[in-house]
Amino acid sequence: MEVADVSALTRRRAAALDDRRGLGSAQWLSAALSLVPADVERPWVWVAPDGGPALVGWGELARFEAVGPGPVASAWRRFRDWAAGHRAGPLAFGSFPFDPAQSGFLVVPRFTLVRAAAGEPTWLIAPAGEPEPRPRDHVHRDAPRLEFTTAPGAEQAWARAIDASRAVLADPDRVEEKVVLARSVDAAADRPLSQVGVLDWLGTRFPDCWIYADDGLVGATPELLVDVHDGVFRCRILAGTRKPGWVQELLTDPKEQHEHALAVASVTAHLEQAGLSAPLLHGPYLLELPNVTHLATDITARVAPGRSAADVADVLYPTAAICGTPRAEAFAQIKAVERLDRGRFSGPVGWMGADGSGQWGLALRCAQFEPGSRRARLFAGAGILPDSRAELEWDETGSKMTPMRQGLARG
Known part of the structure; x- marks a missing residue:
């Protein structure tokens, strides 16, 4: 288990998304991704279709790894015990391998934007004292050459x-x-x-799918x-x-x-x-x-x-x-x-x-x-x-x- 030195987590309304509660899943994802700082290479994302639960995060506060039988529950129990010390109710993103001999994890981001359902407010879970994220400026990028x-x-x-x-x-x-x-x-x-650009496009193109990003x-x-x-x-x-x-x-x-x-x-x-x-x-x-x-x-x-x-x-x-x-x-x-x-x-x-x-x-x-x-x-x-x-x-x-x-x- 890896845990950053952090003060108590807080949960507060995400001001930049306070007027976006009626957005569909793809539109909410696009708006939330615009708050991810430009220097973040690997965001954390889970957005359900049909206005279901939607989470976008960045940074890392705690990581709970597990390997072998029952890895998801094993990592979750350690996350649950850790979360008991934080009244804000942190959430953890997770990804586990196909082969149980390899290690998987749950990660608590430093910043998490979460909306329970379309029509509900978006909350920001972050350490006390962290500034409110603001939309970054759009920067045009030429299409990459891919092989x-x-x-x-x-x-x-x-x-x-x-x-x-x-x-x-x-x-x-x-x-x-x-x-x-x-x-x-x-x-x-x-x-x-x-x-971020890939995720934004996936959300728009595949509205019936669950869009995700976990450690790349x-x-x-x-x-x-x-x-x-x-x-x-x-x-x-x-x-x-x-x-x-x-x-x-x-x-x-x-x-x-x-x-x-x-x-x-x-x-x-x-x-x-x-x-x-x-x-x-x-x-x-x-x-x-x-x-x-x-x-x-x-x-x-x-x-x-x-x-x-x-x-x-x-x-x-x-x-x-x-x-x-x-x-x-x-x-x-x-x-x-x-x-x-x-x-x-x-x-x-x-x-x-x-x-x-x-x-x-x-x-x-x-x-x-x-x-x-x-x-x-x-x-x-x-x-x-x-x-x-x-x-x-x-x-x-x-x-x-x-x-x-x-x-x-x-x-």
Whole structure:
């Protein structure tokens, strides 16, 4: 645990946003990002669609790291104990890796702007005595020159990994039903990219997604793993993808329907263990995004007393949508053939309150920026079933990277 020397935190109205309480999510994000100082390279962001919870922060007061089983709840409990000494009710941003052998974290920014919902005031949580943030002057920047590259032989290696996984999935003596494989593309720019600019564009372009930024991991995820507020749980499960123009296939293709059913079952099978009631399901329905369309199912349930969003996230993760099923066997197959360090791609990303409320998405449609923000790595994954075709899955993952390719050009 790393904690800065800080006086008591205060919570006060954010004067610069006091007349913006009616803004939609994207407009609020743009206004809040204008208050981030120009010298901040890596802001902290979580903005839900439809006027849901919205947070923007910068700086760092405290960091709570965790590794191994139950990492989200482990980090949250230490954050909760620390937050008990601050009456302002601090909030923590979090990001955890796909591989539980790697470390994840919760971070309390030095400055946090937070709006509970559209129509509510925006609050500033910051150390006592810190000045009120003011909008910075707009500075015109020419579009960056970007180069996107894949490792030599990447497409051939992808095909081999899919063929090997298909063989396992087709083996009647094996239990694996689905494996999710990922690949990456590297981006290099001729100047430092603005993560603020990328986030602003993502918020406008993808209003149905959760916009996030955590320690240089920037993205717009359409998939909500956990939302716990006032004793109610909800999530959104995605599996089954088509490019625009091929949407009707999602409703008739047995492969896509089966893949989606596996993803839903991977969540519902763990709800009781997570302390949730019998669920209500809405779906599958079509979630149409600018670059792709997904099959989606929303789930709601009641949360048992004493269960936090962190507790639920640890039980439900990893889902079949980003790992496969059964979990342990799918994870082992991924480690055997993927040859990629996902880092925090496809891991839980979100925020927590000390009271146990919070939201966690899956870190999809994202790029991990290197320090200096001249280089970034884009990630995407695809669900592999026995009848998957490597060339189609390559194209699908390319489509999933389109948002970040376009977003980096706005940086």
